[in-house]
Amino acid sequence: MRELVLVIQSALLDIRKTEVNDLSFVLATETDLDNTPFIGQWTFEQHHETLTNADVAHLIIENKQGDIVGYAILTGLLDPNKAVCVKRIANKIKGQGYGKEAMKLIVTWIFENTDTHRVWLDVKDFNHRARYVYESVGFIFEGTLRDSYFNGVKFESLSVMSMLRREYKREELS
Template sequence: MNMQTQSAVLKIRQTEESDLTFVISTENDQENTPYIGQWTFEQHLNSLTNEDMRHLIIENYSGDKIGYVILTGLLDSNKALCIKRIAIQLKGKGYGKETLKLIIRWVFENTGTHRLWLDVKDFNSRARHTYESVGFVFEGTLRDSIFKGDRFESLSIMSILSHEYRSRN
């Protein structure tokens, strides 16, 4: 299923191989690296043809790329879809929140997904606040689950269920 959605502010479309330079640059931006994982070019390239994933580019109406999203679990028999990664290049303009609203709407209106979930580093209060503002609920913490450099980091698990989405809309 091809994914494309838009609002008055943003367009989200399938990532193309020619977008991957932007994706890697966004991922390696100093403002993003503390909060998101990094993949190789080959990992991103392979995800473009993986039926269980959607790799998406976020653009404004001027055609400027402003971020990307990776969804995983499209084939999950438990009807749980994961926002594996969301990275926004232009911060402080509401693009992250708008992207989440578009993703949530598309997921619950175009797939059989029951549970949309994500993990967020426990020290990323800015992102957590944004997730909560669009309906995600804190479920718990995976303590010291990532080893980064010389220390462990914990992840907060958050989700929104289809009936919660429908009651909000």
């Protein structure tokens, strides 16, 4: 497999590979009280391990002022079923359109730089804000994994959403 270029740019954002010195930001974003109800938390070691894993893209999202505003983790880059998972996307700065723009850029990068057939993710069923963003960039609700995630106190349900290459191409044309 050829080396994938992981610098993605738009008028609003730059997305690049995560470096070891970025992991303190990633961990702080994961444990931020505005994010913890909605995303999983990993240890430093778990994040660090992904930085050299060819099946994973660990990404930093920066605004044009050079501020790190979020991060994303993609898994399944080597999946024989050609399905890439947006394992995690989290923003430290909210309400600026960074999440939607980052998702657009990530989906475009995946379909334009890999032979991926399906991009998918799961989202906690009560995270309406994120689900709206995913739908607005073309993800389609597939179903609910009922009580599939134990948060340490109670079970939560996850909504599975995806976009197929043909749907991306249709969105791209409209």
